[in-house]
Amino acid sequence: MQNLIIVGPMGAGKSTIGRLLAKELRLAFKDSDKEIEQRTGANIPWIFDVEGEQGFRDREQCVLAELCLEQGQVVATGGGAILRPENRQAMRTGGRVIYLHTSVEQQIARTARDRNRPLLRTANPGQVLRDLLEIRDPLYREIADIIIETDERPPRMVVQEILARLDDLPHR
Numbered sequence: 001m002q003n004l005i006i007v008g009p010m011g012a013g014k015s016t017i018g019r020l021l022a023k024e025l026r027l028a029f030k031d032s033d034k035e036i037e038q039r040t041g042a043n044i045p046w047i048f049d050v051e052g053e054q055g056f057r058d059r060e061q062c063v064l065a066e067l068c069l070e071q072g073q074v075v076a077t078g079g080g081a082i083l084r085p086e087n088r089q090a091m092r093t094g095g096r097v098i099y100l101h102t103s104v105e106q107q108i109a110r111t112a113r114d115r116n117r118p119l120l121r122t123a124n125p126g127q128v129l130r131d132l133l134e135i136r137d138p139l140y141r142e143i144a145d146i147i148i149e150t151d152e153r154p155p156r157m158v159v160q161e162i163l164a165r166l167d168d169l170p171h172r
């Protein structure tokens, strides 16, 4: 069975929904950010501080390449995983790609209390999220097999929607 790979911006719910979806389907769950942290032995803010964003992206590319080659697992990616063409190619060929779509307002609300996202350590995280989404939304769409709206929907409902939409997809 192919992987189910979840993409979308910070606060879309990739980590939360990925875990629930894997449980529902009795598949293994991998969160690329957690894999990066385990392999580095340090958390994401530390990696950004010490190695810079490009250092983090290099680690992310390595981890994604490996995860996409495995089979039958749910993979939650980080919001910037779609930036490098090599990653987009790995995700396209590694499984079905699910884009969790979210309004910037919801992203702001869902990320407000968490200190673990270095890109949002700024005076105006809302503007950063808006600017990032403008660049990244076309890239999420470029590789998505399905796009799921997550605003006004609790995680369990998002999972049910994903399952229904996966059933509708033609086999490839």
Ligand SMILES: Nc1ncnc2c1ncn2[C@@H]1O[C@H](COP(=O)(O)OP(=O)(O)O)[C@@H](O)[C@H]1O
Residues within 6 Å of the ligand: 008, 009, 010, 011, 012, 013, 014, 015, 016, 017, 110, 111, 150, 151, 153, 154, 155, 158
């Ligand atoms: N559909 C949803 N409705 C309400 N809150 C959500 C939803 N999905 C995720 N959340 C909450 O938003 C926060 C960020 O979710 P997370 O899974 O870490 O997002 P991501 O991995 O996409 O950055 C968490 O506190 C989570 O409980």
Ligand SMILES: O=C(O)C1=C[C@@H](OP(=O)(O)O)[C@@H](O)[C@H](O)C1
Residues within 6 Å of the ligand: 008, 009, 010, 011, 014, 015, 033, 044, 077, 078, 079, 080, 081, 116, 117, 118, 119
């Ligand atoms: O959007 C991004 O560039 C990032 C998103 C984060 O993951 P989440 O989308 O799970 O928050 C994490 O990979 C890192 O802080 C960078």
Ligand SMILES: [Mg+2]
Residues within 6 Å of the ligand: 014, 015, 016, 033, 076, 077, 078
């Ligand atoms: Mg996450």
